[in-house]
Amino acid sequence: xxxxxxxxxxxxxxxxxxxxxxxxxxxxxxxxxxxxxxxxxxxxxxxxxxxxxxxxxxxxxxxxxxxxxxxxxxxxxxxxxxxxxxxxxxxxxxxxxxxxxxxxxxxxxxxxxxxxxxxxxxxxxxxxxxxxxxxxxxxxxxxxxxxxxxxxxxxxxxxxxxxxxxxxxxxxxxxxxxxxxxxxxxxxxxxxxxxxxxxxxxxxxxxxxxxxxxxxxxxxxxxxxxxxxxxxxxxxxxxxxxxxxxxxxxxxxxxxxxxxxxxxxxxxxxxxxxxxxxxxxxxxxxxxxxxxxxxxxxxxxxxxxxxxxxxxxxxxxxxxxxxxxxxxxxxxxxxxxxxxxxxxxxxxxxxxxxxxxxxxxxxxxxxxxxxxxxxxxxxxxxxxxxxxxxxxxxxxxxxxxxxxxxxxxxxxxxxxxxxxxxxxxxxxxxxxxxxxxxxxxxxxxxxxxxxxxxxxxxxxxxxxxxxxxxxxxxxx
RNA sequence: CGGGGCGUAGCGCAGCCUGGUAGCGCACUUGCUUCGGGAGCAAGGGGUCGGUGGUUCGAAUCCACUCGCCCCGACCA
Numbered sequence: 001x002x003x004x005x006x007x008x009x010x011x012x013x014x015x016x017x018x019x020x021x022x023x024x025x026x027x028x029x030x031x032x033x034x035x036x037x038x039x040x041x042x043x044x045x046x047x048x049x050x051x052x053x054x055x056x057x058x059x060x061x062x063x064x065x066x067x068x069x070x071x072x073x074x075x076x077x078x079x080x081x082x083x084x085x086x087x088x089x090x091x092x093x094x095x096x097x098x099x100x101x102x103x104x105x106x107x108x109x110x111x112x113x114x115x116x117x118x119x120x121x122x123x124x125x126x127x128x129x130x131x132x133x134x135x136x137x138x139x140x141x142x143x144x145x146x147x148x149x150x151x152x153x154x155x156x157x158x159x160x161x162x163x164x165x166x167x168x169x170x171x172x173x174x175x176x177x178x179x180x181x182x183x184x185x186x187x188x189x190x191x192x193x194x195x196x197x198x199x200x201x202x203x204x205x206x207x208x209x210x211x212x213x214x215x216x217x218x219x220x221x222x223x224x225x226x227x228x229x230x231x232x233x234x235x236x237x238x239x240x241x242x243x244x245x246x247x248x249x250x251x252x253x254x255x256x257x258x259x260x261x262x263x264x265x266x267x268x269x270x271x272x273x274x275x276x277x278x279x280x281x282x283x284x285x286x287x288x289x290x291x292x293x294x295x296x297x298x299x300x301x302x303x304x305x306x307x308x309x310x311x312x313x314x315x316x317x318x319x320x321x322x323x324x325x326x327x328x329x330x331x332x333x334x335x336x337x338x339x340x341x342x343x344x345x346x347x348x349x350x351x352x353x354x355x356x357x358x359x360x361x362x363x364x365x366x367x368x369x370x371x372x373x374x375x376x377x378x379x380x381x382x383x384x385x386x387x388x389x390x391x392x393x394x395x396x397x398x399x400x401x402x403x404x405x406x407x408x409x410x411x412x413x414x415x416x417x418x419x420x421x422x423x424x425x426x427x428x429x430x431x432x433x434x435x436x437x438x439x440x441x442x443x444x445x446x447x448x449x450x451x452x453x454x455x456x457x458x459x460x461x462x463x464x465x466x467x468x469x470x471x472x473x474x475x476x
Numbered sequence: 477c478g479g480g481g482c483g484u485a486g487c488g489c490a491g492c493c494u495g496g497u498a499g500c501g502c503a504c505u506u507g508c509u510u511c512g513g514g515a516g517c518a519a520g521g522g523g524u525c526g527g528u529g530g531u532u533c534g535a536a537u538c539c540a541c542u543c544g545c546c547c548c549g550a551c552c553a
Contacts, residue, residue: 004514013547032545087551109553143477143551150552223553260553293512331513338513349512359512366513442549476553 005339007274012218019268020147023277023340033145033152037261040340041148043285044264045155049135051187051283052157052259055179061131061159066113068137069104074112077237081111084204088140090152106139111205111230111256114160115238122162122252124243129172130162130252148265149222149476156260162240162252166231169253173229176257177210180225188263189280189392190214190270191399192224193422193471195447200431203256207231213446213471215399216269219420221446221473224266227257265476270395277341278363280391281384288314288380289337290322293330293349307348310358310376318380338363343387344380364390406460406472416443422473426457426466433461443472 005022006014020026025041037045053063069092075082090106093099107113114132122130139153159176163169177194184192192212202209206228214224234240235251244250271278281287292307294300307322314320323333330347337345347359347368358376361368364387371379402421406412412423427433427445437460438444448470456467 011547017546028545084552138553140552142553144549154553156553226553258553262553291512295511326511329511329513329515331511331515333514334512335514347512351512 005274005276008218015274016265016269017147019272019276019339020265025264025268025277026147028147031152033142035147035151037155040285041264044267044279044283045261047283047285048187048263049157052183053133053135055183056133056157056159059131059175059179061133061161063135064132065134065136066107066110066117068107070107070110070113072103072105074116075105077112078205078234080233081205085109085140088142090139090141107136108138108140109256109258110134110136110138110158111160111234112238115234115240115254118160118162118235118252119238119240122240122242125164125245128162128164128242128252129168131159131172132161133157133159146265146476148261148268150262154261156258158256158258161255162235163254164242164244164250164252166253169231169255170229173208173210173227173255173257176255177212177225177227180212180227180257180259184212184214184224185392187280187282188267188270189282189388189395190224190266191392191396193447193449194451195449195471197226197447198429198431198434198445198470200434201445203228205230205233206256207233210450211447214266214270215402215422215473216266216476217272217398218269219402219474221422221471221475222262222266222269223446223475224263225257225259228255230254230256269476271391272341275335275366276339278391279341279343281343281388284341284343285319286321286340286342287319287384288321288344288346289333289342290320290346290348291330291333291337292322292324293347295350299350302353303348303350306353306373310346310348310373313377314380317377318384334361338366344383346376362387364394403471409460412443412460412472413441416441416472416474420474422446422471425460425470425472427468427470428459428462428464428466429468430459430462433459437461437472441474443474446471446473446475 005018008015023040024038026038027036029036075085085108089108092104118130135157137153137155142150142152145151161172163172181192181194184190192214195211195213197209197211203226208229210227211223212225214222216222232251232253234254240252241249242252267279268277290307290310292303294303311320311322341363343363345361347361352358357370357372359368360371360383404421404423406423406425416423434445448468453469455469456465459466
């Protein structure tokens with residue numbers, strides 16, 4: 001493997017692949033379109049899982065697990081759903097050497113199999129709300145794949161809830177959207193827009209799809225999470241009914257929502273640079289790496305002793321790792337840990353020992369500052385918190401600098417090509433205008449932002465007066 | 477599926493045009509010296525040249541077919 005990553009300015013696509021492969025997040029698999037998530041990448045996923053799972057539990061959700069295989073007929077019950085997913089299904093036709101009576105679909109998402117069970121479990125309003133989440137893999141036979149951003153099989157979480165009333169379902173949909181928004185900001189250090197998807201872009205089978213939408217450093221948008229209000233679309237076809245307080249029978253109101261391993265791609269594209277990954281401290285499996293430096297055997301033993309004491313005192317407070325390998329030089333380690341995105345690095349050598357200090361280097365700007373040994377326990381958590389803020393601020397500044405009014409349609413067409421980024425415009429809500437824009441510019445309406453819908457303007461395409469403000473961008 | 481590119485050592489590549497029995501860098505092994513931004517020297521190990529068939533005294537090299545991967549477009553988290 002080459003020693004350096006292809007510079008982003010030279011080839012952004014190659015840069016992304018280089019970073020993912022070289023930082024050992026993932027590797028290509030023998031199966032086309034699939035990937036192997038390596039220990040580095042999986043550790044990151046586990047941190048994402050941990051943070052989200054805690055939030056789901058705090059908001060009253062329970063985890064469960066439903067089967068990988070779904071009877072083909074289930075998919076066909078909801079018209080829009082089957083039309084949306086048919087082209088990308090993997091289907092099992094043979095089991096145990098025999099042709100199956102009914103084909104089994106490998107789940108592309110679990111609405112249908114879950115709700116067939118909901119129908120069995122829900123009888124009364126007392127059984128509601130039912131708040132479930134599942135961590136699983138799903139398969140969607142994509143034509144074109146990219147590590148983490150779009151693979152044939154991916155890992156995700158899918159929440160599925162059932163409620164007694166429409167307002168309750170809508171409240172749940174928005175509660176999860178807020179949860180995702182908060183997670184993106186505070187854990188991933190990525191500013192995201194909360195918005196509503198257009199009819200064309202919404203989930204197959206949903207009433208409404210809300211999303212969080214992020215802007216990557218190459219000027220392309222990335223859908224980072226979705227929360228759907230399913231209304232009664234599925235409960236009607238799966239006959240998920242309950243008896244209300246008044247004794248009448250109603251279909252439940254449902255939601256589903258998810259985020260996937262795509263979030264790892266968002267971290268790479270959102271924060272990385274030509275030296276590799278940059279991980280937010282809140283999610284970094286290793287927050288601080290210690291690189292000891294020595295020349296003589298005598299120095300080696302004193303440095304090592306100090307490092308061991310350091311680790312013992314700091315390990316309860318921060319996720320810290322000492323790189324004691326002797327077969328590679330300190331300089332090599334600096335580069336390697338920077339590639340892997342570890343936020344802070346402590347350098348500790350004879351010169352530092354003499355002064356009773358260490359050098360602390362930040363992955364953000366690669367600057368180093370001396371910190372007295374005795375102050376580390378207090379100072380390191382502060383530096384990590386500061387790192388987290390700075391990383392977010394930098395991403396926010398980037399987004400602000402790359403969000404602009406679309407202007408006239410011809411101005412927009414030119415700028416989407418030359419500048420990229422988010423464009424603000426008004427849209428008449430006519431899907432023909434939306435399609436035309438997409439065909440002519442490759443940009444899509446990313447969302448109708450929930451904030452700032454109080455003005456009015458001319459539709460970007462047809463010019464008719466509109467009160468719907470939208471964000472457009474080219475997207476992953 | 478359309479367009480472009482590539483398959484030669486674990487990785488990145490040269491060699492191919494003009495056939496003569498395979499080479500470079502990194503990585504790996506051993507030893508010594510090193511270690512504050514990808515260490516140096518020395519000695520080693522490792523390849524059915526993607527596959528099949530053909531041309532030829534002889535094929536990594538020429539011809540035909542085939543398989544696979546990557547990138548760009550149409551579908552999508």
